[in-house]
Amino acid sequence: MSTKLLLKNDHVANINKLEVYKQHGGYASAEKAIKTMTSDTLVDEVKKSGLRGRGGAGFPTGMKWSFLAKPAGVPRYLVCNADESEPGTFKDRYLMERHPHLLIEGMICSSFALGANTGFIYIRGEYFYIVPILEKAIEEAKAAGYLGNNILGTDYNLELHVQVGGGAYICGEETALLESLEGKRGNPRMKPPFPAVAGLYGCPTVVNNVETIAAVVPIVAMGGDEYAKIGVGKSTGTKLISASGHINKPGVYEIELGKVSVEEFINSEEYCGGVWKGRKLKAVVAGGSSVPILPTNLILQTADGNPRMMSYESLGEGGFISGTMMGSGGFIVMDETVNIAENLYTFNRFYHHESCGQCSPCREGTGWMEKLTHSIISGHGKPSDIDLLWDLQTKIDGKTICPLGEAAAWPVASAVRHFRADFEKLIH
Amino acid sequence: MEVKFDEAALKTANKIISRYPEGKKKSALLPLLHLAQAEFDGWLDVPVMDYIATLLAIKPIEVYEVASFYSMFNLKPVGKCVIEVCHTSSCWLRGAEEIIQHLENKLHIKAGETTADGKFTIKRVECLGSCGTAPMFQVGAQYYENLTTEKVDTIIEDLDKSGKRTTYFDEVSLTAHK
CATH class of the missing domain: 3.40.30.10 (Glutaredoxin)
Known part of the structure; x- marks a missing residue:
């Protein structure tokens, strides 16, 4: 059995209610943090834990927190990124819907560490039905003295608000999210300045993913050193994996990082339960639509022949030649009947739709890649189109303000690199 | 016909606006556009957007450019x-x-x-x-x-x-x- 931290109470009925959440140890971390720790010791614990951002980038959370500027008299903000929109990813939705208090408690601990007195949860508009769940949890926490003024009899004050987005993948990029929260189009900002210096309303701001903030709760409870013992190497702790596609048991699974092999994850009854309909595995997108797609041989084993494990390092082994990334943990499985060029078309259409339009390489390039792939899968492609696709993605990668350019380029590059035959099959 | 929230919707709008710091009420734009879309037949006609601009004391163009950016806002009539x-x-x-x-x-x-x-x-x-x-x-x-x-x-x-x-x-x- 693997270690469960975030979903350890998943089987408990009514865990979304404060009373039940408290009966299972809830809000002990908030009390511990506010009553016995200081901002600095809390940031240190998170640094020691080795926690890395769970939204996709995997940046060390403690380090991100330590960059926060603290000019006197200027408010600081914690913004929770609940804009989960990376195709294949639905773990934040699961967490917020079923464990809203875990997020609220994480927000309390994290805000206290940052010295923030106002926090926003920016949730994608399509998740509108989760808004009342979160607002109810906030209301309950406030009534119980965990939010509001003089929390638990101390001089610490915190207000939390839920903000709904309007349907835009780009708002998952932290500076686009801040623009949106200020009531503007979600156009990413040029960096520097980074949000840690000039974020929401020009004030120092930390933006963290839902799962990252939730993970602060067990870190406070057990201490950073203990948390760092879970997992392997620099992949500490647990990670929520959203499993979808051609498997018998799609769903959200919590794994201990580095302890489960990709093969076990796909085939074990504890997780995906095998490829559906008794078919063979063809390909996996292991970390959300943006990360390189890998064929069966490379996703199950590294180029050196070692079993590939579910960790940042193992999934990344081999770079983009033979490896991929952990990303958001959006794990999409494809069986032998899928033509990868056809699946790529859905990604290209997605990125074209979601490009904010600021940078020409992304705005024009994503549209061009969509058209080309469409032409190929409709039987109108030319042999030279495959190389043109390859060439196009190299003209986008690294040439845009925000990472949406890379996110759009990598699926194309990896599909052409590993599945060229699928394109050729469609070109007469 | 004059475009205006009814009393209940206006109360909601004001409550949303009150979340943000002094001088930052433009932050309420997306939530208010959702509210307006629900109140006015599922889409955002120009007079509706102009009304939201008045409520937030911003220019109409600031509303149009946002409403046209996000895919959940309908700028043409839609089915029920x-x-x-x-x-x-x-x-x-x-x-x-x-x-x-x-x-x-x-x-x-x-x-x-x-x-x-x-x-x-x-x-x-x-x-x-x-x-x-x-x-x-x-x-x-x-x-x-x-x-x-x-x-x-x-x-x-x-x-x-x-x-x-x-x-x-x-x-x-x-x-x-x-």
């Missing part, structure tokens, strides 16, 4: 029920195109169109974060998951019978909207 079908990878892998085809045949319209009686609009949308329960569509705030063509038939019948306009604000409400 907008069926938003996800067609991205995970849903596509598990039969989203069959679901869209079935809807199109059933309602005698193409995706992007509205039925002649104004009851239904079919809209293709990008990933709704329901990949583990694919295929799926959203109508208002409600997610309909693990769809089959039989399930779709029942859902459409129920929606047809209810005859209600579904919006994101409709089924559920912000705490402020009581």
Whole structure:
């Protein structure tokens, strides 16, 4: 059995209610943090834990927190990124819907560490039905003295608000999210300045993913050193994996990082339960639509022949030649009947739709890649189109303000690199 | 006709505006556009957007540029029920195109169109974060998951019978909207 931290109470009925959440140890971390720790010791614990951002980038959370500027008299903000929109990813939705208090408690601990007195949860508009769940949890926490003024009899004050987005993948990029929260189009900002210096309303701001903030709760409870013992190497702790596609048991699974092999994850009854309909595995997108797609041989084993494990390092082994990334943990499985060029078309259409339009390489390039792939899968492609696709993605990668350019380029590059035959099959 | 929130909606609007620091009420724009869309027939006509601009003391262009950026805001009239079908990878892998085809045949319209009686609009949308329960569509705030063509038939019948306009604000409400 693997270690469960975030979903350890998943089987408990009514865990979304404060009373039940408290009966299972809830809000002990908030009390511990506010009553016995200081901002600095809390940031240190998170640094020691080795926690890395769970939204996709995997940046060390403690380090991100330590960059926060603290000019006197200027408010600081914690913004929770609940804009989960990376195709294949639905773990934040699961967490917020079923464990809203875990997020609220994480927000309390994290805000206290940052010295923030106002926090926003920016949730994608399509998740509108989760808004009342979160607002109810906030209301309950406030009534119980965990939010509001003089929390638990101390001089610490915190207000939390839920903000709904309007349907835009780009708002998952932290500076686009801040623009949106200020009531503007979600156009990413040029960096520097980074949000840690000039974020929401020009004030120092930390933006963290839902799962990252939730993970602060067990870190406070057990201490950073203990948390760092879970997992392997620099992949500490647990990670929520959203499993979808051609498997018998799609769903959200919590794994201990580095302890489960990709093969076990796909085939074990504890997780995906095998490829559906008794078919063979063809390909996996292991970390959300943006990360390189890998064929069966490379996703199950590294180029050196070692079993590939579910960790940042193992999934990344081999770079983009033979490896991929952990990303958001959006794990999409494809069986032998899928033509990868056809699946790529859905990604290209997605990125074209979601490009904010600021940078020409992304705005024009994503549209061009969509058209080309469409032409190929409709039987109108030319042999030279495959190389043109390859060439196009190299003209986008690294040439845009925000990472949406890379996110759009990598699926194309990896599909052409590993599945060229699928394109050729469609070109007469 | 003058465009104006009724008393209850105005109360909600003011409560939303009060969340933000002094001088930052433009932050309320997206939530207010959702509210306005729910209050004014499911779409944002120019006078509606102008009204929101007045409420937030910003220029109308600041509202138009935002409303046209985000895919959840309708700038043209839509049917009472907008069926938003996800067609991205995970849903596509598990039969989203069959679901869209079935809807199109059933309602005698193409995706992007509205039925002649104004009851239904079919809209293709990008990933709704329901990949583990694919295929799926959203109508208002409600997610309909693990769809089959039989399930779709029942859902459409129920929606047809209810005859209600579904919006994101409709089924559920912000705490402020009581």
